Amino acid sequence: MEKRDFERKDIIGWGIDANPLDVPAYPMKQRNENDNKGMIWERPKQQPDKVEILTSNERPTITAVFGTPNPPSGLSGKIRRYAFQFSESSYGHWLPLLLADRVNMIEGVVDDIKRGHFPNIFSELGGKSELKHNPKGFARKVLVGLAITAAIVMVCKRDSKHGEDEY
């Protein structure tokens, strides 16, 4: 098996941080007198909560700061509220959140259309760059898409013909 010999002199700074006294080796070892005393620190000022913030049930209170964009809303919001009844250790927390994300995606398209903006899915998917940098891959995807569409159309036509015959 080939081993690549290197010249340490070629590597600027080789071993300069090797002395563990120079830097904290791992932060977990930086203990202080407040360890294991619970949440006793002087808390930062509290950000006012002007929108609905879902909070982990593994916390006694809301944190000092939090993000306010995109508060829960619609059906996805209901699912998210349900999810936050469960702890972070539970599938009941995470799986509904993933479901809510997918529902939220559909809600996003509906909201766009309501606002008079029909989303340009091709552009949002980065289609222009795919066409520019991977034209063969782009053509392959288009052909596969067309083949699947044609197959679905054929199956549907065949089924409707069977239905008419039975009728």
Add this chain to the structure above:
Amino acid sequence: MNYRGPYRVRADQKAMPEIQHPGDAIVRVTRSCICGSDLHLYHGLVPDTRVGTTFGHEFIGVVEEIGSDVQNLKVGDNVLVPFNIACGKCVFCQQGLYGNCHESNPQATAVGGIFGYSHTAGGFDGGQAEYVRVPFADVGPTVIPDDMDHDNAVLLTDVVPTGYQAAEMGAIKPGDTVVVFGAGPVGIMAAKSAWLFGAGRVIVIDHIEYRLEFVKRFAQCEAYNFRSLEDVVLFIKKTTDYIGADVCIDAVGCEAAGSAMQTITGRKLMLQAGSATALHWAINSVKKGGVVSIVGVYGPTDNLVPIGNVVNKGITIRANQASVKRLLPRLIEHVREGRLNPKEIITHRVPLEEVSDAYHIFSAKLDNCIKTILIPPSANK
């Protein structure tokens, strides 16, 4: 930047962010990066990623406005903003665990607040924007030294500290063999940093040929394509005289390729929190009593890893989000002294308005992309 669902993002006009807490600042972004971990959001793998979120946790900019309690910054300062939102007061921040702040993320306890990284990380909008709200502005943001290239500065917000901490957590001893799984930006920086801790041999494993070529040159290390190896773990064993590596670093996380079983259960069916192939290999490649360091990002549920081997081999596992603020003074020194020149990894500069294409290029690894910088239209205001 506006997330619309898996693989769909676009540039949109959004409301200007506002001061919401006396410790806040509003920063006009001059550069932001797309991080490998942004792809987990982009691919829809991170729970509670809401439509309308602006991603971006690697950014620098100019302070435009400060809250009434902010003492350490003034309007007009050029700042680099660590990706972790940290209060500086809680017991974890006091220990230097700025990546584990307990006052910045109401939605979860397992992770602190992170800019633009879903509501699971606090629900903050990120820096792939013209303006961004920066909480706890006296704690995280650092004024960029006058002599520092801003391309280097923006890479000090995440990718460099994360790669460096990966090596640090490996507790590398002089002469150690270090294997880095993943030749993405973080893996590249981990390989480069391993030498600073005195590694004797650094090996990088990936399957993207242009990235392997780059890391070989940039980090002066060995680099191997696992597609051309019959068995990665066996290869590492053979090349270490059948002992195993002293330190293995997982710099890939939940979207690793290389195992059909992991890919199907983790990425396609989502029966686990992503594919843990790199971590699996790391555990099995490290020697008995060795160290596995994890900086790759995984979801919050479960992953299939050979935990029995961890026990049987007596492996130490260390993992964390990088504590950027703790590491910055040392890393700024390394950049100034020329030991690290991270800006060499930048391959693409894209106007923020073309964010959809930028994400697709990075995600699909087109055009030999390693690191993309987004430039907002107001960057040179």
